[in-house]
Amino acid sequence: MLSMKNISKVFKTDLVETHALRDFNLEVNEGEFVAVTGPSGSGKTTFLNIAGLLEGFTQGDYFLDGVNISNLSDNKSAAIRNEKIGFIFQGFNLISDLNLAENVEVPLRYRGFSAKERKVRVERALDQVGLAARMKHLPTQLSGGQQQRVAIARALAGEPRFLLADEPTGNLDSLMARQVMELLEDINKAGTTIIMVTHDAELARRAQRNIQIVDGQVCDFTMYQSGQTDNKTQSIADAVSVA
Amino acid sequence: MFFYYLDLAWRSIKKTPFLSLLMVLAISIGIGITITTLNVYKMASINPAGERSSQLFAVRLLSQDNDTWDEITPQITYQDAFNLRTSAVPVRQSAMFRTGLAVQTEDINFAPILESVRVIDSDFFGLFDVPFIYGGPWEKQVDDEGGYKVVINEDINQKAFGGGNSIGKTLLLNRKPYQVVGVTAQWNPSPKYYDVNNGAFNNSEQIFVPFSLTPIEEFDSWGNNNSWRREDIRTYQDRLNSEMHWLQYWVELDTPAKQQEYQQWLAAYVEQQKLIGRFKRPDAHGDISDVGQWLKEHNVVPEDNKVLVGLSVLFLVVCLVNMLGLLLAKFLKRAPEVGVRRAIGASRLQIFAQHLVEVGLIGFCGGVLGLLWAWGALYVLSTKFDLEQSLAQLDQSMWLIAPMIAVSAAIIAGLYPAWRICSTNPSVYLKSQ
Numbered sequence: 112m113l114s115m116k117n118i119s120k121v122f123k124t125d126l127v128e129t130h131a132l133r134d135f136n137l138e139v140n141e142g143e144f145v146a147v148t149g150p151s152g153s154g155k156t157t158f159l160n161i162a163g164l165l166e167g168f169t170q171g172d173y174f175l176d177g178v179n180i181s182n183l184s185d186n187k188s189a190a191i192r193n194e195k196i197g198f199i200f201q202g203f204n205l206i207s208d209l210n211l212a213e214n215v216e217v218p219l220r221y222r223g224f225s226a227k228e229r230k231v232r233v234e235r236a237l238d239q240v241g242l243a244a245r246m247k248h249l250p251t252q253l254s255g256g257q258q259q260r261v262a263i264a265r266a267l268a269g270e271p272r273f274l275l276a277d278e279p280t281g282n283l284d285s286l287m288a289r290q291v292m293e294l295l296e297d298i299n300k301a302g303t304t305i306i307m308v309t310h311d312a313e314l315a316r317r318a319q320r321n322i323q324i325v326d327g328q329v330c331d332f333t334m335y336q337s338g339q340t341d342n343k344t345q346s347i348a349d350a351v352s353v354a
Numbered sequence: 355m356f357f358y359y360l361d362l363a364w365r366s367i368k369k370t371p372f373l374s375l376l377m378v379l380a381i382s383i384g385i386g387i388t389i390t391t392l393n394v395y396k397m398a399s400i401n402p403a404g405e406r407s408s409q410l411f412a413v414r415l416l417s418q419d420n421d422t423w424d425e426i427t428p429q430i431t432y433q434d435a436f437n438l439r440t441s442a443v444p445v446r447q448s449a450m451f452r453t454g455l456a457v458q459t460e461d462i463n464f465a466p467i468l469e470s471v472r473v474i475d476s477d478f479f480g481l482f483d484v485p486f487i488y489g490g491p492w493e494k495q496v497d498d499e500g501g502y503k504v505v506i507n508e509d510i511n512q513k514a515f516g517g518g519n520s521i522g523k524t525l526l527l528n529r530k531p532y533q534v535v536g537v538t539a540q541w542n543p544s545p546k547y548y549d550v551n552n553g554a555f556n557n558s559e560q561i562f563v564p565f566s567l568t569p570i571e572e573f574d575s576w577g578n579n580n581s582w583r584r585e586d587i588r589t590y591q592d593r594l595n596s597e598m599h600w601l602q603y604w605v606e607l608d609t610p611a612k613q614q615e616y617q618q619w620l621a622a623y624v625e626q627q628k629l630i631g632r633f634k635r636p637d638a639h640g641d642i643s644d645v646g647q648w649l650k651e652h653n654v655v656p657e658d659n660k661v662l663v664g665l666s667v668l669f670l671v672v673c674l675v676n677m678l679g680l681l682l683a684k685f686l687k688r689a690p691e692v693g694v695r696r697a698i699g700a701s702r703l704q705i706f707a708q709h710l711v712e713v714g715l716i717g718f719c720g721g722v723l724g725l726l727w728a729w730g731a732l733y734v735l736s737t738k739f740d741l742e743q744s745l746a747q748l749d750q751s752m753w754l755i756a757p758m759i760a761v762s763a764a765i766i767a768g769l770y771p772a773w774r775i776c777s778t779n780p781s782v783y784l785k786s787q
Binding site: 186202222266 | 355358365366690691693694695696697698699700701702704781
């Protein structure tokens, strides 16, 4: 479903050239729940931004659902983001002026759904996260965990093929974090592919597959532990264990 | 999506009321000044003859001696007008000038009033499409033989007779009884193109009397009485025969053939006057100008007005530059929200459109407020600075033009801020919220 081959991302300034990702390779199959961990500055967010078509890349090939993402126009990228990808952010990123229903409705507006269709989907998505009764509330009237559930509802309303979650529990206490994680697991069980960046090793272990990004490269621990690894992963894994 | 963007724009305005008000004020002041000058310019530039503009002609003669006045005069003398009236070529024609008469009625309680009066031929009403409420012009016979007939407008009819059908009633003008034959509705062409000598934007006269009474009643001319030569004037008849009783002369020539024919007739008249020794200069000639040419030749809309409109547009530009700065600050502050919208599926074009709609709404509000400024400014100009009433009326088209200019100008000012916000990289802001 998601295939990145030899992806490189270089940030350039007048004086410095920073390699955020280098020879980055990753295959994610439909229905998987992949946790991405790694130290700060390792390239996790850059990977997520590229996966979510929010940023371009310097080199390599990226296929999403068989479509080559390189050199897509802004309109096509936006359409793919809207139809196939759902985003969940650490800071929830709800629009403070809009109530819950209006927040969930935003991606559906851009997709051109009718008012009737939007209403049905918004109610269903909010019901799925247990907040249907509070759809007229503003985000500021909710707790952090509830806000994250609204963000999840917004991501789910368009019925995306996969969810990209950037530290979805990072701003939540442990109870809220567990609830959100359980919700994500339920969503994954219903067939949605999830890639979740996290710092929390315990949450990462709950995913089906656990990869680590180190210095802009992938180390697939799940495959490493099962003995199915290549030399590169081996060397990164060794380096990580030495460190 | 337009209504969605409109809803977002309204929420955004409500969210930052002070900043939004500043922007609306900035554009409204620019629009107010622009619309004020534009309105004055437009009202001054109107060709009030409309479709008949190319059929109505002012007649002029270059008749003065050499080494006197250089240019063809805008009016003709009484004796020329008397002669031109004999032409059978025009469909309608009228000599005319402005005078002033004391107005009374047979009611001894009616206090006399001094009114400006237009001395005309009966064709005047048809020439200039003067609308009648009661009656009509006097008979043609009166133009030839004289007759104490008068046409008044509804204001004078109200003052003198308390309104209603006053046909047949008697109005005293300089104590002479005139029979009312017609009452006109309000008629006030602006500019007053049939006589630009007495102020192109003055109001029309409200009383009309026959030109044929001029030598009998010895009407004074409330107009130009200059002469290009020294003349010994002892009697009113001397004045009529002089080169200093100037008046206006208009003809209606409805086809190009008629126009050509009249010009030939006029050329023959000039030759005749040369033969009898009245027109001495070799290049003496007659000329006709339609309404459009006439207004242009007399510089009814001064160049200063155009300069003023230009300056006010420059002021609008300054206001828009201010608005641009405020918009930039407002939009860039919203970058994190835009980042979220981009992440969940909005294209750059959709973000661009959303912000342009907001700018357009601000422009529209500024346009409406600007109209109120313009209305107030015109009121102050007319009451405190004696701007002519006809120029101080807010033209109805301005209710459409002002918002259009305001919205267009605001959108132009908003293009750069909208482009900046839609071009920002969303990923930069998603982490930082």
